[in-house]
Amino acid sequence: MSFVSGPLPQRLKIVHGFGAVAFGVKDSGFSFFLLIFYNQVLGMNAGLVSLALACALLVDAVVDPILGNLSDRTYTRWGRRLPWLYAAALPLALAWAVLWNPAVDGTPSFWELLGIAIVVRILLSACEVPSVSLLPEITADYDERTTLFRYRYLFGWIGGLTMMLLAYTVFMRGPEGMLDASGYSPFGIFGAVLIFVSVVGSAIGQHRLVAHLPADRPPPFTIRQAFSEIREAFSERAFLIFAAGAMAAYVSQGMTFSISNYVNLFVWQFDRTALVIYPIILFLSVVLMFFVVGPLHRRFGKPRSAALSMIVALGLGMLPYALFVGGLWPEPGTAASTALFYGFLLLSNTSGIVTMISGSSMIAEIVEAFQERTGRRAEGSFYSGNWFVQKCATGVGIFLTGQIIAFSGLPTDAAQGSVDDDVLIRLIVLYALASAVLASVAAYWLGRFPITREEHEARIAALDLAARGDIDAGTTGP
Numbered sequence: 509m510s511f512v513s514g515p516l517p518q519r520l521k522i523v524h525g526f527g528a529v530a531f532g533v534k535d536s537g538f539s540f541f542l543l544i545f546y547n548q549v550l551g552m553n554a555g556l557v558s559l560a561l562a563c564a565l566l567v568d569a570v571v572d573p574i575l576g577n578l579s580d581r582t583y584t585r586w587g588r589r590l591p592w593l594y595a596a597a598l599p600l601a602l603a604w605a606v607l608w609n610p611a612v613d614g615t616p617s618f619w620e621l622l623g624i625a626i627v628v629r630i631l632l633s634a635c636e637v638p639s640v641s642l643l644p645e646i647t648a649d650y651d652e653r654t655t656l657f658r659y660r661y662l663f664g665w666i667g668g669l670t671m672m673l674l675a676y677t678v679f680m681r682g683p684e685g686m687l688d689a690s691g692y693s694p695f696g697i698f699g700a701v702l703i704f705v706s707v708v709g710s711a712i713g714q715h716r717l718v719a720h721l722p723a724d725r726p727p728p729f730t731i732r733q734a735f736s737e738i739r740e741a742f743s744e745r746a747f748l749i750f751a752a753g754a755m756a757a758y759v760s761q762g763m764t765f766s767i768s769n770y771v772n773l774f775v776w777q778f779d780r781t782a783l784v785i786y787p788i789i790l791f792l793s794v795v796l797m798f799f800v801v802g803p804l805h806r807r808f809g810k811p812r813s814a815a816l817s818m819i820v821a822l823g824l825g826m827l828p829y830a831l832f833v834g835g836l837w838p839e840p841g842t843a844a845s846t847a848l849f850y851g852f853l854l855l856s857n858t859s860g861i862v863t864m865i866s867g868s869s870m871i872a873e874i875v876e877a878f879q880e881r882t883g884r885r886a887e888g889s890f891y892s893g894n895w896f897v898q899k900c901a902t903g904v905g906i907f908l909t910g911q912i913i914a915f916s917g918l919p920t921d922a923a924q925g926s927v928d929d930d931v932l933i934r935l936i937v938l939y940a941l942a943s944a945v946l947a948s949v950a951a952y953w954l955g956r957f958p959i960t961r962e963e964h965e966a967r968i969a970a971l972d973l974a975a976r977g978d979i980d981a982g983t984t985g986p
Contacts, residue, residue, distance in 0.1 A: 510648045512718055516655065520717065522645065525659030526697050527593070527639045530703040532667025534604070534632050537699060539765030540672060541686070543906065545608070547745045548920060549689045551615040557908025558766075559836030560618050564625035569896045571632050573742075575819030576892025577734045579638045580885075581726040586719040588888070593711035600707070601630035601700040608696025616853030623837045627827050633895055634896065641887040642718060644872040648968045653872045657865050659799055665794040665861075667706065670697055674789040676780070679702035686769065732807035738881050740882065741889040746874045747959050753953030754867050757818065758898045759865070760946035761904020763912075767939060770913060774927045775832065775936065776849055777841035787849045792895035793915035803860050805869075814866035817859040831934045841925070845875070863954070868894065873959045912938045 512520070542561065549552045575592075582588040605625050610616045612645050616904050679698075725729035727733065741747070772778045772786065804813040830847050831837040838844040871890050916935035918927065 511646050516647060516652050520646070520714070521656060521659045523710055524642065524656055524712030525663040527706055527765075527866045528660040528664035529667030529706035530600070531632065531636050532664035532669070533671050533699045533703050533706075534628070535664070535765075536671045537608075539762065539906075540769055541675065541692075541695075542607075543766050543909065544686055544769050545692055546616065546621060548687055549692065550610070551920070552621070553909045554686070554753065554913045556618050557621065558907045560622040560624055562903035562907040563622055564629055565899040568629035568633060569899040570904075572892040572895045572899065573738045574734060575633050576637050576641070576888035576890075577738055578639055578729065579888035581729055583685060583722055583725050585716070585721055588722055589642050590715060590717060590719055591710050592638040593707055593797065596634035597704050597707040598629050601704040603628045603631055604703055605700040607695045608692045608699075614827030619759055628697070629899070633892070636890045637708065637895060639707070641891045644887050645718070645761065646877045648679055648876070650873070650964050651802070651805070653867070654802060654810075654869045654895070656705070657869045658801060661861060662794055662798055665791065667702065669787040669791045669975035671695070671702070673784065674698065676783045676787070677765050678683075704842065713904055730851050734805040737886065738889055741878060741886045742893055744874055744878050744900070745876055747890060747893060747952055749957055750867065750870055750874065751893070752899050753957070754894065755816070755901045756946045757863055757867065757954070758901030758950035759908070760943055760950065761860070762902035763908045763939070763942060764905075764908040766906045770935070771939075774918065774922060775840065776845060777924055777930055778846065779841065782846045785850065789854055790857055793854050794861060796854070796858045797865065800858065800863055804862060805866065809961055810866045810870050813953050814863045814957075815951040816949040817862040817866070818947050818954065821856045821863060822943060823861035824852050824859065824879050824942060826940050828852050833933055833936055837864050863950070867954055869957070870957055873964045876964065876971060880967055880971060908942060912942070925985045
């Protein structure tokens with residue numbers, strides 16, 4: 509039985525969503541700034557940086573299912589999820605600060621970056637997996653689950669875009685901009701504070717609702733049993749179909765985010781004003797998503813909304829690059845070029861977020877399908893499975909960006925406006941080809957997700973009827 513029946517209180521939507529600020533801070537840092545910081549500022553080879561980040565993601569992805577299983581098995585008077593949020597918040601904040609203040613002179617080594625990146629990602633999972641696993645427990649309603657994800661995505665993007673905006677206007681406002689090493693230390697410290705406040709604040713705000721003993725005491729934890737349950741959950745047909753589409757979508761997202769600063773600086777030649785406007789446009793796309801995703805789900809359902817939005821995002825996102833290569837784009841760096849690009853970005857990013865939020869919301873329906881088949885709920889396992897897919901895929905996406913940068917021939921000391929056109933065209937063509945393949949795969953599999961609204965609502969009714977029957981049998985039996 510869910511914690512809330514009927515419409516969700518507005519306060520709960522906000523408090524639950526606020527916990528995603530920490531994920532947004534992390535995502536912005538890893539996707540937009542970490543590669544260029546360790547590559548262009550600290551002098552590490554771009555290929556080595558992307559390899560270290562990809563390896564950290566793969567290690568974290570292997571750990572994630574164990575964390576999800578442990579979260580499902582947690583049995584305390586504060587429930588299954590809250591103890592994780594309270595325990596992991598401070599270590600995560602401290603590790604985040606260290607990531608942007610490497611305790612080495614000169615260029616960090618591959619192993620130094622790999623070590624701290626692994627620590628940050630595992631601690632983030634220890635917060636994010638339990639937090640998002642609360643969502644199917646809070647409500648079983650098809651549309652209210654989408655609403656909670658709307659708020660999670662809204663606050664996640666607010667966290668990430670806040671850090672991006674502060675980076676451009678406060679922390680890295682000197683003449684060297686993102687290439688100024690002194691700005692990254694306060695950037696990391698402020699992000700650490702924001703992460704801690706987000707995780708602990710969300711936990712406290714939901715404490716009264718979810719802090720109680722779980723209905724059933726789980727069996728003692730063993731590695732063998734944990735992997736058996738994880739394997740059983742990951743074998744669910746709906747999850748496998750979701751994972752196939754989500755893998756491609758997450759690779760595309762990781763590649764797009766990590767390559768953004770490179771194309772913004774060297775292809776579109778953004779000045780400081782344009783860079784400051786960039787996160788504002790992204791925020792506007794999140795606001796637009798907030799109003800369109802609900803109607804799309806009501807009309808088309810989650811699977812079709814995800815597939816259609818992925819194709820629209822690809823077309824709108826790649827058209828500016830096609831026009832640039834074809835010589836039909838305004839002079840980069842001009843107001844006309846920047847304004848036109850931002851128009852495409854607003855609509856393409858909105859479509860991309862609709863795809864991601866649709867996919868994330870699908871997972872909640874897998875929980876009840878699995879429960880119907882096995883009699884066991886496994887929110888933590890499925891959402892850790894989502895993070896497993898996302899992190900493996902994002903690591904591949906960042907790795908692809910590093911290889912695209914390397915194969916394009918972009919020098920490590922590149923200056924804005926001085927990069928050869930041949931280098932830029934190679935970069936754009938490789939990026940566009942990879943994006944087209946990934947978007948096609950994602951749209952195909954997400955569109956084939958097998959759980960419809962009608963199937964979900966019938967399943968919820970059957971599970972509720974069975975639960976009431978068990979209660980009645982327990983109260984009237986001998």
